[in-house]
Amino acid sequence: MELIVNALMLRAADYNENDKILTLLTAERGKISAGIKGVKKAAAKLKFAAQPFCFAEYSLSQRGDRYTVTNAAECESFYDLRTDINKFYAASAAAEAANALTYEGDECREIFYACVKALSEMCAGDERGALIRYMLEVLKISGYPVNAEACAVCGAPLFNEAALRFDFDAGSFTCGGCGNGAGASRVTYNVMRKYGGKSYSEDFITEDGEKRALRLIREYVSYKLNVSFKSLSEYIRLL
Numbered sequence: 245m246e247l248i249v250n251a252l253m254l255r256a257a258d259y260n261e262n263d264k265i266l267t268l269l270t271a272e273r274g275k276i277s278a279g280i281k282g283v284k285k286a287a288a289k290l291k292f293a294a295q296p297f298c299f300a301e302y303s304l305s306q307r308g309d310r311y312t313v314t315n316a317a318e319c320e321s322f323y324d325l326r327t328d329i330n331k332f333y334a335a336s337a338a339a340e341a342a343n344a345l346t347y348e349g350d351e352c353r354e355i356f357y358a359c360v361k362a363l364s365e366m367c368a369g370d371e372r373g374a375l376i377r378y379m380l381e382v383l384k385i386s387g388y389p390v391n392a393e394a395c396a397v398c399g400a401p402l403f404n405e406a407a408l409r410f411d412f413d414a415g416s417f418t419c420g421g422c423g424n425g426a427g428a429s430r431v432t433y434n435v436m437r438k439y440g441g442k443s444y445s446e447d448f449i450t451e452d453g454e455k456r457a458l459r460l461i462r463e464y465v466s467y468k469l470n471v472s473f474k475s476l477s478e479y480i481r482l483l
Contacts, residue, residue, distance in 0.1 A: 245306040249273065250319070252359060253298040254339045258284070264294050266313065268302060269342055269359065274350040278304055278311035290316055297322040297335055297363055320360075324367045330482055334371035336475035338362050338378055344471050345386045354385045372454050372483070376439040379461045383415075388468050390415050390461070392436040397422035403445050408433055410460060412467045426463070432456040455483050 251268035254275070259265045262284040268276045283294040293300055293316035303315040325335040342359045346352045362378035365371075380390055394401050396416035402408055408430060409423030410416070417433055418425070430445075431453030437444040439457075462476045 246314070247304045247306055247311070249276065249302055249304065251276070251300065251302050252339075252342075252356065252363075253294065253296065253300075254343045256294045256296075262288075266294060267343060269346060269352070269356055271353040271356040272351055273348075274346050274352050275343070275348045276304070276311055277348070278302070278313050280313040292316070292318055292321065295321065295326070296332075297325050297339065299360060299363075320364075322363050322367055325363065330479065331366050331371045333475050333479035333482060334375045335363055335366055337375060337473065337479050338366075340473055340475045341379060341382055341465065344465070344469050344473075345382055355382050358382055358385070372451075372458075373439060375479070376435065376454060376457055376461070379458075379465070380436065380440050383461075383465070388415060388464075390436055390440065390464065392417055392433055392440055392442065395419040395422055402433055403430070403448075405430055405433075410464075412464055415464065415468075426460075428460065429453070429456060432460055436460075451483075455480060458483075 249270045251270045253266055254269050255267040256264045262282045264280050264283055266278050266280055280294055282288050283291050299320040301317045302313055304311040305314050325331045342355055346355055358381050362374050365374035395418045397418050400419050405419055407420035408428040409418045409425040410428040411425035431448045431450055434444045434448040435453045435457040458480050462473050
């Protein structure tokens with residue numbers, strides 16, 4: 245049986261001497277694991293299909309519950325992401341999150357398109373803002389939204405609060421007097437609001453605030469999913 249899917253290559257693992265096992269993200273079928281033969285050879289015709297962030301139409305042969313890539317037609321290579329180390333790790337973090345938040349056989353159109361859009365934005369410009377926006381979006385889609393509204397306990401506005409807290413169980417910010425979670429800053433809070441599409445105070449949007457926001461997102465995702473986000477940690481280290 246042959247299956248044709250538009251897919252984004254999330255992860256490749258070595259298999260045998262010249263083969264790889266690909267983790268492909270599709271809109272209709274969620275993740276698919278598929279073998280691809282001979283791609284570690286220098287002149288392999290399908291070498292591009294096993295490159296990080298390749299977006300292509302993959303032709304798969306199916307035998308039982310196993311898939312093998314038989315052909316591919318590239319839609320977008322996102323080549324620029326592989327030539328800039330900061331962009332590479334930001335894109336790797338996006339792929340890592342998509343891998344953690346999707347499942348084989350489950351439709352995931354929103355996460356699929358969000359990931360493709362984020363990679364396009366990273367190629368075109370500021371990868372840091374694109375990554376924060378993407379992470380907040382896919383967390384919301386997956387049922388783990390970050391609530392950057394008023395204090396989740398007393399309802400007080402938080403724009404200018406100097407000391408805030410973040411409740412990892414609820415995914416919510418609180419004022420310093422109400423919360424028992426981890427300490428957070430108003431720059432982190434305002435960055436979250438900016439990239440979550442809400443009103444924010446421009447005075448508290450800084451590069452350091454964006455870095456802090458990424459740290460908080462990393463800890464929140466790790467807490468909720470019990471996974472280690474190595475690419476995101478490396479990207480934060482590079483900033």
